[in-house]
Amino acid sequence: xxxxxxxxxxxxxxxxxxxxxxxxxxxxxxxxxxxxxxxxxxxxxxxxxxxxxxxxxxxxxxxxxxxxxxxxxxxxxxxxxxxxxxxxxxxxxxxxxxxxxxxxxxxxxxxxxxxxxxxxxxxxxxxxxxxxxxxxxxxxxxxxxxxxxxxxxxxxxxxxxxxxxxxxxxxxxxxxxxxxxxxxxxxxxxxxxxxxxxxxxxxxxxxxxxxxxxxxxxxxxxxxxxxxxxxxxxxxxxxxxxxxxxxxxxxxxxxxxxxxxxxxxxxxxxxxxxxxxxxxxxxxxxxxxxxxxxxxxxxxxxxxxxxxxxxxxxxxxxxxxxxxxxxxxxxxxxxxx
Amino acid sequence: xxxxxxxxxxxxxxxxxxxxxxxxxxxxxxxxxxxxxxxxxxxxxxxxxxxxxxxxxxxxxxxxxxxxxxxxxxxxxxxxxxxxxxxxxxxxxxxxxxxxxxxxxxxxxxxxxxxxxxxxxxxxxxxxxxxxxxxxxxxxxxxxxxxxxxxxxxxxxxxxxxxxxxxxxxxxxxxxxxxxxxxxxxxxxxxxxxxxxxxxxxxxxxxxxxxxxxxxxxxxxxxxxxxxxxxxxxxxxxxxxxxxxxxxxxxxxxxxxxxxxxxxxxxxxxxxxxxxxxxxxxxxxxxxxxxxxxxxxxxxxxxxxxxxxxxxxxxxxxxxxxxxxxxxxxxxxxxxxxxxxxxxxxxxxxxxxxxxxxxxxxxxxx
Amino acid sequence: xxxxxxxxxxxxxxxxxxxxxxxxxxxxxxxxxxxxxxxxxxxxxxxxxxxxxxxxxxxxxxxxxxxxxxxxxxxxxxxxxxxxxxxxxxxxxxxxxxxxxxxxxxxxxxxxxxxxxxxxxxxxxxxxxxxxxxxxxxxxxxxxxxxxxxxxxxxxxxxxxxxxxxxxxxxxxxxxxxxxxxxxxxxxxxxxxxxxxxxxxxxxxxxxxxxxxxxxxxxxxxxxxxxxxxxxxxxxxxxxxxxxxxxxxxxxxxxxxxxxxxxxxxxxxxxxxxxxxxxx
Numbered sequence: 001x002x003x004x005x006x007x008x009x010x011x012x013x014x015x016x017x018x019x020x021x022x023x024x025x026x027x028x029x030x031x032x033x034x035x036x037x038x039x040x041x042x043x044x045x046x047x048x049x050x051x052x053x054x055x056x057x058x059x060x061x062x063x064x065x066x067x068x069x070x071x072x073x074x075x076x077x078x079x080x081x082x083x084x085x086x087x088x089x090x091x092x093x094x095x096x097x098x099x100x101x102x103x104x105x106x107x108x109x110x111x112x113x114x115x116x117x118x119x120x121x122x123x124x125x126x127x128x129x130x131x132x133x134x135x136x137x138x139x140x141x142x143x144x145x146x147x148x149x150x151x152x153x154x155x156x157x158x159x160x161x162x163x164x165x166x167x168x169x170x171x172x173x174x175x176x177x178x179x180x181x182x183x184x185x186x187x188x189x190x191x192x193x194x195x196x197x198x199x200x201x202x203x204x205x206x207x208x209x210x211x212x213x214x215x216x217x218x219x220x221x222x223x224x225x226x227x228x229x230x231x232x233x234x235x236x237x238x239x240x241x242x243x244x245x246x247x248x249x250x251x252x253x254x255x256x257x258x259x260x261x262x263x264x265x266x267x268x269x270x271x272x273x274x275x276x277x278x279x280x281x282x283x284x285x286x287x288x289x290x291x292x293x294x295x296x297x298x299x300x301x302x303x304x305x306x307x308x309x310x311x312x313x314x315x316x317x318x319x320x321x322x323x324x325x326x327x328x329x330x331x332x333x334x335x336x337x
Numbered sequence: 338x339x340x341x342x343x344x345x346x347x348x349x350x351x352x353x354x355x356x357x358x359x360x361x362x363x364x365x366x367x368x369x370x371x372x373x374x375x376x377x378x379x380x381x382x383x384x385x386x387x388x389x390x391x392x393x394x395x396x397x398x399x400x401x402x403x404x405x406x407x408x409x410x411x412x413x414x415x416x417x418x419x420x421x422x423x424x425x426x427x428x429x430x431x432x433x434x435x436x437x438x439x440x441x442x443x444x445x446x447x448x449x450x451x452x453x454x455x456x457x458x459x460x461x462x463x464x465x466x467x468x469x470x471x472x473x474x475x476x477x478x479x480x481x482x483x484x485x486x487x488x489x490x491x492x493x494x495x496x497x498x499x500x501x502x503x504x505x506x507x508x509x510x511x512x513x514x515x516x517x518x519x520x521x522x523x524x525x526x527x528x529x530x531x532x533x534x535x536x537x538x539x540x541x542x543x544x545x546x547x548x549x550x551x552x553x554x555x556x557x558x559x560x561x562x563x564x565x566x567x568x569x570x571x572x573x574x575x576x577x578x579x580x581x582x583x584x585x586x587x588x589x590x591x592x593x594x595x596x597x598x599x600x601x602x603x604x605x606x607x608x609x610x611x612x613x614x615x616x617x618x619x620x621x622x623x624x625x626x627x628x629x630x631x632x633x634x635x636x637x638x639x640x641x642x643x644x645x646x647x648x649x650x651x652x653x654x655x656x657x658x659x660x661x662x663x664x665x666x667x668x669x670x671x672x673x674x675x676x677x678x679x680x681x682x683x684x685x686x687x688x689x690x691x692x693x694x695x696x697x698x699x700x701x702x703x
Numbered sequence: 704x705x706x707x708x709x710x711x712x713x714x715x716x717x718x719x720x721x722x723x724x725x726x727x728x729x730x731x732x733x734x735x736x737x738x739x740x741x742x743x744x745x746x747x748x749x750x751x752x753x754x755x756x757x758x759x760x761x762x763x764x765x766x767x768x769x770x771x772x773x774x775x776x777x778x779x780x781x782x783x784x785x786x787x788x789x790x791x792x793x794x795x796x797x798x799x800x801x802x803x804x805x806x807x808x809x810x811x812x813x814x815x816x817x818x819x820x821x822x823x824x825x826x827x828x829x830x831x832x833x834x835x836x837x838x839x840x841x842x843x844x845x846x847x848x849x850x851x852x853x854x855x856x857x858x859x860x861x862x863x864x865x866x867x868x869x870x871x872x873x874x875x876x877x878x879x880x881x882x883x884x885x886x887x888x889x890x891x892x893x894x895x896x897x898x899x900x901x902x903x904x905x906x907x908x909x910x911x912x913x914x915x916x917x918x919x920x921x922x923x924x925x926x927x928x929x930x931x932x933x934x935x936x937x938x939x940x941x942x943x944x945x946x947x948x949x950x951x952x953x954x955x956x957x958x959x960x961x962x963x964x965x966x967x968x969x970x971x972x973x974x975x976x977x978x979x980x981x982x983x
Binding site: 120146153250258309 | 831
């Protein structure tokens with residue numbers, strides 16, 4: 001007996017275009033296929049539960065930011081002052097710090113992770129690839145507070161003595177690299193984030209690349225492609241999976257607190273120079289939330305958390321748009337459905 | 338298929354065996370079984386949370402007290418003074434701990450009357466990183482305020498030189514390092530600055546998280562210590578123990594009597610002793626910039642917060658006994674860990690407070 | 704076909720450059736890892752001995768260990784995985800199998816956003832929802848907070864990995880008459896299992912390094928604890944406590960505890976990989 005796949009659009013299955021339900025009775029009580037209905041229903045419940053949990057979180061956050069929203073309104077997004085003593089709160093420096101540090105982290109981590117993943121999947125011999133892969137994933141397990149301490153004691157002095165002066169000398173004409181060189185600032189924050197998200201991106205990309213069918217590689221090689229050109233075909237195939245990996249890494253970068261707050265200088269200011277101290281949204285919440293005792297202060301911190309959600313929405317949306325634009329023209333992704 | 342399934346089961350069992358053995362080895366260390374935080378024939382569990390500053394000393398207290406009273410298991414977790422206040426207000430812990438005393442509206446937010454029991458004293462010190470300078474620098478109060486206000490920008494400023502004749506100060510910029518997280522240490526330091534500088538009081542004020550006019554923010558005492566230690570030409574403020582343990586230089590500060598005082602345990606206790614007479618009834622006070630020839634100007638109490646009326650008499654009794662032990666026997670351990678013990682007059686006041694703790698109307702200490 | 708010599712040389716040179724670059728990336732990544740691990744080992748190896756692994760914490764100057772923190776972390780990871788893995792994998796399967804339409808896009812979007820939530824926000828959320836009403840810090844709430852952080856990671860990676868299973872496998876199973884749920888559970892999931900394991904391992908590695916959510920939920924303890932309604936110690940909170948203290952002895956213990964934590968994760972990683980290795 002042939003069981004028709006219940007989700008194919010047809011009057012008999014009860015489903016219409018795009019998976020929409022047209023006939024509820026048919027869709028959920030299909031003749032002779034309760035197993036599938038139960039399966040789908042159970043999974044649907046989990047997905048719904050996730051939505052409910054996040055909705056509750058957002059509702060709690062929104063409710064608690066109301067006092068701050070009433071007091072500051074839109075000016076909160078453009079305000080630059082953060083003064084708990086006088087009750088002046090503005091989120092702009094934090095938005096700037098979050099966006100720029102995540103950008104720096106992505107600019108460094110994405111090429112690095114892609115390179116590592118390509119090396120491990122396409123080029124390294126199995127015996128070398130497994131241990132290196134384990135080790136790179138191990139980087140993801142280091143607690144953030146340890147990253148932060150390593151940042152203060154090793155990374156920041158290293159950057160202050162060896163890297164930032166070089167950048168200042170060669171690129172000092174750019175406002176990005178001007179100003180006093182202390183090793184503590186937006187630049188160091190971005191770099192430590194890059195180190196933290198690289199293992200995530202590379203681990204996922206590794207699996208994505210490994211899942212590209214061998215036939216793709218064989219076809220390219222058969223046409224006389226060099227190893228790198230074959231790799232390009234594989235990467236094009238894996239584009240949407242790579243995008244997913246990048247978004248995971250980006251999520252970590254935006255929400256990271258302990259490691260960043262120990263090396264970024266925690267100064268709410270907007271400065272063109274990357275060497276100046278800065279402040280991210282996650283850092284200010286982690287720094288000040290437990291000690292904030294008056295209502296407006298707490299509410300302002302919670303509103304900044306709400307803004308973080310918004311920033312994540314927008315950045316994820318932009319990333320997805322970018323990926324869609326880039327992969328629109330390419331053919332043959334490794335998707336199964 | 339069956340054989341590989343069995344193989345998998347075997348491997349699972351083999352893997353679990355060392356785990357079970359480990360657990361068995363560890364369980365031999367337990368003090369006793371105690372489900373729930375209630376009282377009863379077995380052990381009693383108490384929870385405290387709050388300030389990070391006294392954490393090492395409280396851990397010592399809990400360990401020593403635990404040796405004498407193995408049936409009372411007390412845990413203390415440092416989540417910050419604000420956290421301690423919030424948790425005792427919410428009733429999730431049995432006692433809180435805070436460096437800065439609670440404000441009036443915070444006290445109103447608690448479901449019962451909260452008592453402040455002072456336990457030890459701490460000092461906030463000025464530390465710096467200047468290569469090649471061996472002896473400790475001297476600072477006048479107004480110089481400190483202006484450095485942190487950003488008005489004095491260079492190390493060889495004439496006002497710094499005036500206090501430090503003969504010292505070869507470099508011609509570099511001062512990098513100020515302050516705290517980024519809300520903290521009792523900051524509250525004490527800014528309280529001191531507000532007392533000795535009208536400009537600071539007006540521009541910045543005294544608070545756990547003020548808006549700093551200049552400088553980088555380090556997370557926690559250890560963040561500031563690390564940043565000062567790793568960057569040249571920095572100046573910052575930390576608790577005394579951190580500067581001493583990291584072997585960072587500690588500045589001498591001119592106190593209200595005009596003497597340059599090095600932060601030391603004796604100088605801090607002197608600060609408390611000279612202000613003991615003016616301790617208010619609820620023991621909430623600030624002892625920065627006190628009178629007294631040998632008093633260190635930036636000292637502070639740290640408090641344990643307990644409810645005056647304990648709901649559970651057994652737990653209340655255990656708590657009261659622990660606090661009594663703490664302010665008497667516990668003070669002996671303070672000096673080795675670089676905390677200043679309470680002067681005798683203050684111990685008497687704390688005793689009175691502990692004696693006033695009741696449960697169901699009856700005082701818990703007979 | 705363009706086989707002129709200069710063009711061929713260009714392609715060959717590009718190939719050599721890119722191959723060298725990727726190798727350089729891998730080398731660079733491994734060196735950073737070695738630098739960090741080396742630093743941790745240098746600062747902490749002196750403090751590792753058998754007593755350190757079995758004892759409970761002691762005040763400064765008396766030694767002590769992280770035995771209860773190790774068992775605490777293991778218990779918390781167990782609870783977090785027991786809640787988070789099935790939840791995440793189920794949601795991932797839903798998105799992959801029934802993933803067209805507005806509802807699924809919403810869930811996907813929400814999962815992506817959740818990966819960016821600072822862990823302290825999750826901690827405060829669980830604190831407000833569970834710890835405050837119960838007036839009790841507990842292992843269960845700690846595990847729940849960690850599970851909430853895990854779920855979005857596991858969901859998204861599961862979905863991506865299921866998408867990568869070739870259609871031919873599905874079609875073959877369907878052609879044999881299997882119902883869809885059987886195809887998913889019996890054919891697609893095992894095929895994607897090593898990828899799902901990667902997601903699971905990333906999630907476990909991530910939550911095992913989190914401190915902030917545990918501070919408000921599992922709290923911390925000086926004792927061994929096996930009950931779900933009591934506070935419990937954990938490696939990250941212990942590392943945090945030691946690292947923020949002034950004392951070198953405690954600092955060394957913090958670094959040593961980090962080494963132990965990473966070994967733990969490595970062991971879990973190897974174990975899970977062993978069980979999900981491809982047998983075809």
